[in-house]
Amino acid sequence: MSILIQSIVNGLNQGAIYALIALGYTMVYGILRMINFAHGDFIMVGAYTMFYTVPLMVSYGMPAWMAVFAAVAVCTAVGVLVERIAYKPVRNSGSISALITALAMSLFLENLAMVLFGGNPKTVTKIFDLPMIELFGAKIQLKYLLTLGIGLAIMVALTLFVRMTKLGKAMRAVPQDREAATIVGINVDRIITITFAIGSALAAVAAMMYVSTYPRCTTDMGSMMGIKAFIAAVLGGIGIIPGAMLGRIIVGLIEILVKVYIAPGWYEAITYGILIVVLLIKPSGILGKNAGEKV
Numbered sequence: 615m616s617i618l619i620q621s622i623v624n625g626l627n628q629g630a631i632y633a634l635i636a637l638g639y640t641m642v643y644g645i646l647r648m649i650n651f652a653h654g655d656f657i658m659v660g661a662y663t664m665f666y667t668v669p670l671m672v673s674y675g676m677p678a679w680m681a682v683f684a685a686v687a688v689c690t691a692v693g694v695l696v697e698r699i700a701y702k703p704v705r706n707s708g709s710i711s712a713l714i715t716a717l718a719m720s721l722f723l724e725n726l727a728m729v730l731f732g733g734n735p736k737t738v739t740k741i742f743d744l745p746m747i748e749l750f751g752a753k754i755q756l757k758y759l760l761t762l763g764i765g766l767a768i769m770v771a772l773t774l775f776v777r778m779t780k781l782g783k784a785m786r787a788v789p790q791d792r793e794a795a796t797i798v799g800i801n802v803d804r805i806i807t808i809t810f811a812i813g814s815a816l817a818a819v820a821a822m823m824y825v826s827t828y829p830r831c832t833t834d835m836g837s838m839m840g841i842k843a844f845i846a847a848v849l850g851g852i853g854i855i856p857g858a859m860l861g862r863i864i865v866g867l868i869e870i871l872v873k874v875y876i877a878p879g880w881y882e883a884i885t886y887g888i889l890i891v892v893l894l895i896k897p898s899g900i901l902g903k904n905a906g907e908k909v
Contacts, residue, residue, distance in 0.1 A: 617874065619754075620753070620754065621870050621871055621874045621875075622867065622870075622871075623754050623758050623759070624758065624870050625863075625866045625867035625868075625869065625870035625871060626758070626762050626863060626866060626867065627758035627759075627761050627762060627827065627866070628827075628866040628869065628870060629846075629862045629863035629864070629865060629866020629867060630761045630762045630764070630765035630766075630823070630862070630863070630866070631761060631765075631820060631823050631824050631827065631866075632820075632839065632842055632843045632846055632862040632865065632866060633765045633769070633843075633846065633858060633859045633861075633862035633863060633866075634764075634765055634768065634816055634817075634819055634820035634823065635653065635654065635657060635816075635817065635820045635839060635840065635842075635843035635862075636843040636844070636846040636847040636850070636858035636859070636861060636862045637768065637769065637772060637813075637816050637855060637858045637859065638650075638653050638656070638812075638813035638814070638816045638817050638820075638843075639653055639813075639840075639843055639844055639847045639852070639858065640847050640852060640854065640855055640857070640858040641772070641809050641812055641813040641816070641855075642809060642810065642813050643847070643852050644785070644786075644789060644809075644854075644855075645785055645788055645789055645805065645806060645809045646701075646705075646712075646789070646806060646809075647709075647789060648701070648709070648712045648713075648716070649713065649716060649844065650701075650716050650813070651713075651716040651717050651719075651720045651840060651844075652696060652716055652719040652720040652723060652840075653813065653814075653817060653840055653843075654720070654836035654837055654838075654839045654840020654841070654843065655719075655720050655723040655724060655727075655836035655837075655840070656689050656692060656693055656813075656814050656817035656818075656821075656836070657817050657820055657821045657824065657835065657836045657839055657840070658723070658724070658727060658821075658831065658832075658833065658834075658835050658836035659685075659688060659689055659692050659723070659727070659817075659821075660685040660686075660688070660689045660817055660818040660820070660821025660822070661738070661821045661824065661825050661831035661835065662727065662731055662736070662831055663681070663684055663685040663688045663689070663818070663821075664681050664682070664684075664685050664738055664741070664821060664822055664825050664831075665736045665737075665738045665739075665825075665831055667681035667684040667685070668681045668738060668739040668741060669739050672739065678739060678740065678741045678742070679741050679742065679822065681741075681822070682818060682819060682822040685818035685819075685821055685822060686815045686818040686819070688818070689814040689815060689817050689818040689821070690811045690814045690815050690818070692723075692814060693810045693811060693813060693814025693815075693817070694807055694810055694811055694814070696719055696723075696810070697806065697807060697810040698807070700715055700718075700719045701715060701716075701719075702803075702806075705806075720836070720837070720840070723836075724833050724834055724836070724837070725833075727833040728833045731833060733833065735830050735831065735832045736830065736831050736832075737829055737830055738825040738829040738830065738831060739829075740826075740829065741822065741825065741826040741829075742757045742760065742826050744756040744757045744760065757826055757827070758827075761823045761826075761827070764819065764823065765823075765859065766859070768816065768819070769855060769856060769858075769859040772812075772855050773855050773856060776855065781805075781808065784800045784805050785805055785808075785809060787800060788800065788802055788805050788806070824839075842862075842865065843862065845861075845865060845885070845886070845889055846858060846861035846862035846864075846865045847861055847862075848861070848889065848893070848899055849861035849864060849865060849888075849889050849892055849893075849899055849900060850862070850864070850899050850900050850901055851898060851899030851900055851901040852899060854899070854901050856901060857899055857900060857901035860900060860901060861899065861900065864900075865885055868881070868884065868885050868888060869881045869882075869885060872884050872885075
């Protein structure tokens with residue numbers, strides 16, 4: 615029983631980390647109908663920012679987690695620059711051009727990081743010093759529950775923001791009809807930039823939670839993280855905020871439970887198999903809609 619509880623908590627923790635990444639994918643796709651494959655590399659940027667700023671915070675007597683504010687600033691700046699320099703020029707050039715540009719930008723960021731930070735992995739200073747608690751006989755790290763709580767809180771906040779605020783309603787209007795949105799006074803360029811800024815800021819938070827659990831950063835860490843987050847977003851219903859969270863939680867639980875109870879080497883095959891089955895039954899994802907609003 616204790617092993618099952620431990621596995622579920624570990625799966626929820628892993629799922630919550632990737633859910634934060636998937637939320638960034640979802641925000642961008644919901645507005646632009648574009649898959650930003652460079653989004654995973656924003657996590658890498660955030661992780662390296664944490665690597666350099668956490669010791670600085672500690673040396674000044676501040677909590678290590680406050681380095682996330684520096685990571686948010688850096689990731690947001692990188693995200694907005696990528697959108698302005700790389701994505702804006704191809705915005706009206708078709709989905710293939712946007713896809714190729716996103717893949718090229720991902721490779722560019724990884725190689726730039728290799729030049730700036732070197733190829734050796736970096737170990738991030740401990741961020742959270744939280745105790746372990748006992749739950750039904752299983753010893754659980756409190757930071758795992760913190761990660762899950764942060765993920766759920768951000769999902770709720772984003773959902774309320776998109777549905778209840780004037781800016782959020784503008785975000786929902788842009789993908790429906792850009793020309794109509796412009797006619798009624800919505801600044802489409804501004805909305806797209808804000809969307810990228812929010813998604814990139816979420817990447818910084820995800821980076822903090824990731825390195826607090828796995829305290830190591832490499833220049834290629836964003837690639838697989840981005841792919842897994844994309845899978846989660848598709849499974850839950852890409853473009854739908856709760857869907858991104860649900861999809862990644864499901865994938866996280868499947869991965870951990872397969873590793874523990876079936877075979878460690880089979881978790882990816884089983885995860886992708888479940889994804890295929892779900893998409894065959896419901897192509898728009900678990901919470902997806904066949905048409906209409908997606909954010």
